[in-house]
Amino acid sequence: MTSSSVASPVAGRPWRKRPFIVNARLRWSLYLGSLLYLVLAISSVSVNWSRVWEGLDRGWRFVEGFLVPDFASRWGDIVIGMQESLTMTLTSTVVGILISVPIGIGAARNIAPAPVYAVCRSIIALSRSFQEIIVAILFVAMFGFGPLAGFLTLSFATIGFLSKLLAEDIEDIDEAQAEAVRATGGGWWQIVNYAIQPQVMPRLIGLSLYRLDINFRESAVIGIVGAGGIGATLNTAIDRYEYDTAGAILIIIILIVMVSEYSSGYVRKWVQ
Amino acid sequence: MPISKSETGVPVWQHRTSKANLILWVGWLALVALFVFCWQVMTQDTIWYFVYDAPRQAADITSRMFPPKWGYISELWWPLWDTLNIATLGTLLAIILSVPVAFLAARNTTPSTRFVRPVALFVIVSSRSINALIWGLLLVAVIGPGVFAGIIAIALRSIGFISKLLYEAIEEIDTTQVEAINATGASGLQTLDYGIVPQILPAFAGITVFRWDINIRESTVLGLVGAGGIGLKLQASINVLAWGQVTTIFLVILGTVLVSEWVSAKVRHSLI
Amino acid sequence: MLRVENLRKRYRTGDEALKNVSFSVPAGEVVGLIGPSGAGKSTLIRCINRLVEPTDGNVFLNDLNVTRLGRNDLKQARRRIGMIFQEYALVERLSVMENVLSGRLGYVSFWQSFTRRFPQADIDKAFALLDRVGLTDHADKRADALSGGQRQRVGIARALEQDPELLLVDEPTASLDPKTSRQIMRLICEICAERNLPAIINIHDVVLAQSFVDRIIGLRAGEVVFDGAPDALTEDVLSRIYGEEDWAVLRRQHDSDESDDAADPKKPVEERLVELV
CATH class of the missing domain: 1.10.3720.10 (MetI-like)
Known part of the structure; x- marks a missing residue:
């Protein structure tokens, strides 16, 4: 029962899968270019293999430290570090949200006047263009060592993150709802309160929780440059080759991130 | 239910029930209290002299940062x-x-x-x-x-x-x-x-x-x-x-x- | 030739989807499988090629007992059974030709299929099939660029590319408008006649089934309650299959289908998909 009945009018016609980039010359030059880059890049990485080989032993000790962590011997330092990290996470997120909301509204093209829009957008661009760690370096230089510099860094970073996403959300709202409020004779504040706030609120809460998460993770990093928090403790532990203490700190960080991720997922579901 | 009957039998509409209102206020109060507490803990070791001095430091650093040293780019x-x-x-x-x-x-x-x-x-x-x-x-x-x-x-x-x-x-x-x-x-x-x-x-x-x-x-x-x-x-x-x-x-x-x-x-x- | 003997399926939830189903389909016969939703039509079809594992009973494809096969032999057996799906089940981001050629996967090595270097005989057959279903010009389009009717034609071509000895067809018209539905049904039945191919078509539209298939099996709550010629499908029998009330509703729906030509609730979604591309 094979294809005798489906006598082929097109026998021998070849078929090949059409390549993703149809232009053959472009395709091959892309392949070649990538290959060339890879060769150049890999050859420019100088690896000191004997150093790496020596390091494997230390790497193994770190894995051991991670599996058998030592919470006890530096417990005091860990507590202080965690305390600084957690407090600066919370305060910076709260302050960051408070500042982000007006800036986010100002950066939404559909409701903000042009000059306000330009100012708010440049604030966002400024805050987003640098890594937290670089901002932390500057703040430490200005405000001295300690968690206050960390708090300022994280607040500053939160503004860029939240305002941008909030502004995008506001720009994406259902215009009809704003129109309806406008049609009732509502003023600008009323439009924001009745038409926009209900639409973006769940997302804003979700994003704030997400940012809380990020701020905690970042608080573990900026300590490296002196901005307080668990990062400083971790840095010291690694400098002293106390891998079991470092392992303990990392485990605590992972646990807190897991808990906060799990609970923020729960809250987000509940809000929506 | 936000709609209830007043003593005279006229339906009264409120944005939230009194219980929901109470929970909301308690929630906000708790958040504020938590924020203040975290702030206190975080800043207990802050040397405020450095903070007051920050604007001067900032001005100083800024003046040293500009003009950028373009020759360094090479x-x-x-x-x-x-x-x-x-x-x-x-x-x-x-x-x-x-x-x-x-x-x-x-x-x-x-x-x-x-x-x-x-x-x-x-x-x-x-x-x-x-x-x-x-x-x-x-x-x-x-x-x-x-x-x-x-x-x-x-x-x-x-x-x-x-x-x-x-x-x-x-x-x-x-x-x-x-x-x-x-x-x-x-x-x-x-x-x-x-x-x-x-x-x-x-x-x-x-x-x-x-x-x-x-x-x-x-x-x-x-x-x-x-x-x-x-x-x-x-x-x-x-x-x-x-x-x-x-x-x-x-x-x-x-x-x-x-x-x-x-x-x-x-x-x-x-x-x- | 297909023979199903005492087939049972009990799901882990305890639902008994099939209770002792037996029938056989000789070569060239097209069987319409009707019944209310939840009667076990879909389960029955999937038990035949063991996409769903039957709990008990036997399925013979010619003389091969499909239910007793190990993993590798099952793959061999599946090559001989073509399947056409509700909602087409094409791999949407592959081209039409790749979808049709995927019917040969059981015959070629992984490396051949990975590099898309199929034997010329398979490619010839694929082109012939695309010609047969009227889609030659669309060979290099992505499957999600086609309309619903065209996609189902690709689905048919994919099944036939396997050179099947049996065709399993699961609600082929469920997402199509009435006119396209008739075209698709006609195409399937014509091809089965051309190739002397037995087929089981699981279909919810009784009138459509009656006008195309050779024989009808009515399933209710996992049991065969009717097996005979389409003409023997009286009001009485239909009430027995669907239940008194449901049948009345179904008939009314079908009448309105015919009149306004677009009663399928899924159609707008599908149209939107087509517009998106």
Whole structure:
């Protein structure tokens, strides 16, 4: 029962899968270019293999430290570090949200006047263009060592993150709802309160929780440059080759991130 | 119910019931109290003299930062090339490692939900909770400073990110398409190739390009912990308080980040 | 020739989807499988190629007992059974040609299929089939760029590319408008006649089934309650299959289908998908 009945009018016609980039010359030059880059890049990485080989032993000790962590011997330092990290996470997120909301509204093209829009957008661009760690370096230089510099860094970073996403959300709202409020004779504040706030609120809460998460993770990093928090403790532990203490700190960080991720997922579901 | 009857029998409408109102107020109060408490704890060791002095410090640093020392830029090309390589090679390494992790973590492709999946999820969480800088700190201690440590740090950090987004994409695939391929008598690998891969390929490409963009940002500061790239120059300049050089480095980083963001947006746009 | 003997399926939830189903289909006969939703039509079809594992009973394809096969032999057996799906189940991001050629996956090595280097005979057959279903010009388009009717034609071509000895068809018209539904049904029945191919078509539209198939099996709550010629399908029998009330509703729906030509609720979604591309 094979294809005798489906006598082929097109026998021998070849078929090949059409390549993703149809232009053959472009395709091959892309392949070649990538290959060339890879060769150049890999050859420019100088690896000191004997150093790496020596390091494997230390790497193994770190894995051991991670599996058998030592919470006890530096417990005091860990507590202080965690305390600084957690407090600066919370305060910076709260302050960051408070500042982000007006800036986010100002950066939404559909409701903000042009000059306000330009100012708010440049604030966002400024805050987003640098890594937290670089901002932390500057703040430490200005405000001295300690968690206050960390708090300022994280607040500053939160503004860029939240305002941008909030502004995008506001720009994406259902215009009809704003129109309806406008049609009732509502003023600008009323439009924001009745038409926009209900639409973006769940997302804003979700994003704030997400940012809380990020701020905690970042608080573990900026300590490296002196901005307080668990990062400083971790840095010291690694400098002293106390891998079991470092392992303990990392485990605590992972646990807190897991808990906060799990609970923020729960809250987000509940809000929506 | 926000609508109730008043004593005279007239329906009264309130935005919230009195109980909901109470909960809301208590909630806000608790948040404020928590904030104040955290603030107190955080600033207990702050030396306020430095804080009051901050504006003067800021003015001082700013005056030293400008004008940028443009001549220094000639020393930055090589570190910049290293930075690019750290990000790109790190991303490639992460791709190779995270594809299997993602398939092991996705509920519909994992060989065992009880044993393999939790392990894969733990790998993802650990990798995601720990910032590239911390990975860098560890790796520099273990295998010595340099570009190689940076590549590994970026890869370790990216595994969690790529695997997480990828396994979510795998879990969302249309199973009937897979079933249809299965019904033709295809083998397991063929089903993967024809039924699953085409469905996740766009998501996969988008995720990796997105991560590459983030990795460019992160690799610019990895040098602060000794893991190669332009951050090494930043560290060196800060150590000798050469603020003019610091500004130049900031501008180069800013340019790089903008270019990589543009490239990543272009590529992602063309893939969809 | 297909023979199903005492087939049972009990799901892990305890639902008994099939209770002792037996029938046989000789070569060239097209059987319409009707019954209310939840009667086990879909399960029955999937038990035949074991996309769903039957709990008990036997399925013979010619003389091969499909239910007793190990993994590898099952793959061999599946190559001989073509399946056409509700909602087409094409791999949407692959081209039409790749979808049709995926019918040969059981015959080629992984490496051949991975590099898309199929034997010329398979490619010839694929082109011939695309010609037969009227889609030659669309070979290199992506499957999600086609309309619903065209996609189902690709689905048919994919099944026939397997050179099947049996065709399993699951609700082929469920997402199509009435006119396209008739075209698809006609195409399937014509092809079965051309190739002397037995087929089981699981279909919810009784009138459509009656006008095309050779024989009808009515399933209710996992049991065969009717097996005979389409003409023997009286009001009485239909009430027995569907239950008194449901049948009345179904008939009314069908009448309105005919009149306004677009009663399928899924159609707008599908149209939107087509517009998106």
